[in-house]
Amino acid sequence: MKRMTVPEKLGVNKYELDEGNPHIEVHEEVCRAECPDLACLYVCPANVYSEQNGRIQADWAGCLECGTCQVACPTEALHWVFPRGGFGIIYREG
Amino acid sequence: MTEEKFDAIVVGAGVAGSASALRMAQKGLQVVLIERGPYPGSKNLSGGVLYGRVLQELIPNYWEEAPVERCITNQVVSFMTAGASFNIDFKNQAFNQPPYNAFTVLRAKFDRWLAEKAEEAGAMLVPGIKVERVLKDSSGRVIGVSAGGEEILADVVIAADGATSFLAQEAGLRGRIPTRHVATGVKQVIGLPREVIEERFHLTGDEGAAYTIVGYATRGVAGGGFLYTNRESLSVGLVMRLDDLVRTRSRSGEIMEDFLASPAIAPFIRGGKLLEYGAHLVPEGGVDMMPQLFTGGMLVVGDAAGLGINSGFVIRGMDLAIGSAIAAADTVVEAKARGDFSAQSLSAYQEKLEQSFVMKDMRTYRRAPHFMENERLYKTYPELLARIMTEIYDQDAQGKEHLLPTIMKSLKACNVSLLDLARDAVEGVRAL
16 A cells, blocks of 8 residues: 555545534643643544644644543643534544 | 433443433333433444343343344454564354354444343433433432533433443543553544455355454553454454553554554455445453442443453453343342332342352453553564464575474573463463
8 A cells, every 4th residue: 555644644534514603622731841742742543732932832723632642741831621512523434 | 301200311321321321211210211322323433343142131132123234143352563473363153153152243333222122121212411410319329411502300320321421431430541550542433345354264154253362462461452343344443451551652553554554454455445444442441440330329330430351352241231231220129129229229239249149350451451562462472473374384494403492492492481481371371
C-alpha cells in the first residue's frame, strides 16, 4: 500500500461536522505558562494540534474522539468534551 | 421522557452497555439505553477479537445471527526487528468448533446488532443524545442523568461510557487517569477481496488469523501491534502506552506508517484499500487502575471500569465488558427486588464480579502491566531472537559454532546477562 499522510487517512473517514461548535478549546496562556512538553502536538493520532504563528491550534473537525490528548495534557489548558449527540466521527467499520 | 422514571439508565451502547441493558430487559426491567453516536457502534473501536464464550449466557449460539467476521483458528505472536521477525505460529482446528473461542468483529456492525437485541428484549434505545452530567439528590445519591437538555430519572445509572468515563469521574468514583494506565490504540481497516485474504493467511472458509506483534512494530515504545483478518478486510494497528509515547515524544501516526511499510506487514496489506482510520484509548493499568465500581444509584462497567487484559499473547476487553455487564445487571435486578439502591445494596456488584471470571482473570494477570513495562521485551528480546536465528540459518562459510556459544555471544552482543534472562523468564511466567 502507498504511504498516506494522516490528513489523507482522515479524508477517508465519515464525520458529521457540528459547524461553529468546537468541542475542543485550548487555553493557550496556560500552555505557555505551565506546560513543559506540549505533548498534544505529537501524541494525537489525528494530528489535531499544531503550532501556528507561535500559538497552539486545535483543528477539531478531524478529531477521532479517543481522548489521548486529554489524558496526556498535564495542565488544565485543554477543555475537551465529546461533540454534541449525533456529531463528530462516525465509524462505519470500528 | 421527563415524567417517567426508569428502573435503569444505561449510558453508552457499546458492548458493556448493550449487554447490561439486554440482561436487565430480559429480566423484565424498564431500561433506557442512551448513545451519543447516531447509531450504536458509531463511536466504538476495538482491535477487535471477541473472546465470546461469555456472550453465550445472554444469547445462546450468538454466532448464528451476530455479524461476526471470522473465527480465529490461527494465533501468531511475532517478535519483530527492523528487518527480521520471529514468529510463534499456532493453529488449532478445535477453535473452529462451537462454542467457538474467538471471532473478529467490527464494532460499528457488531454493537449495532447487540443494541438491537437489547431493544428486542424491551429496552428503549435513544441514539444521538449525549449525556451531559449525572443528577444527584441532596444526599449525593445518583438519581438520573441530564441528556440533550432533559432530565431523565432512574433508580440506577449504569456508566458504560468507555475508557474516558466522564460519568465515573463526575460521580467521584475516580480521579484523573494517569498516562501510564492507558494506551493509545490506532487502527486501520484495509479492504481486500476475501480470496486474497484466505490465500495470504492460509485460511479455509471463515477461518481467521490473529497476529500480535512485539518489538520494532512500535519502534520501541511500550506496546505492540496487531493484525486481524475480517471477512473482506484486515484490521491492522498499534497499541502504545501513553506515558511512553509522551516520554519518547513519538508521533503515533508516523509509527503507524512505518509499521504498515515494514517487511512483516507490507506483503499482507499489498493492494488493499484504506476503508477507515480510527483511534481509541485502551485501559491497560489492570487492577490498579480500576475505579470504585459502585456508589448509591450507580454502577460502572466495561472500559469505564478499567477492565482490560493485555498478556502479550491476547488482548481482551469485550469479554470482560460482557462479564461485568451481567454482574451489574443482576445486581440491579436484585436491588429492585429489595427496593434498595444504596451503595451498600449495590456493593453486591463487587462481590459478583469477584466471583466471576472477570476479577479472577484481572487478578491472575495483575502483574502483567508491570511485566509489560520491561523495556527488554520491546527492544532487546526481538533483537536477540533475530540474531540467534540469523546465526543458525546464515551459512557464511566461516565455520559454524555450536548453538550454545552462538546464544552466549548473542546475549553478550545484546547486553543481556543470564541473570536478566532468568529474572525476566521467572517474572514472565508469574505475570502471565
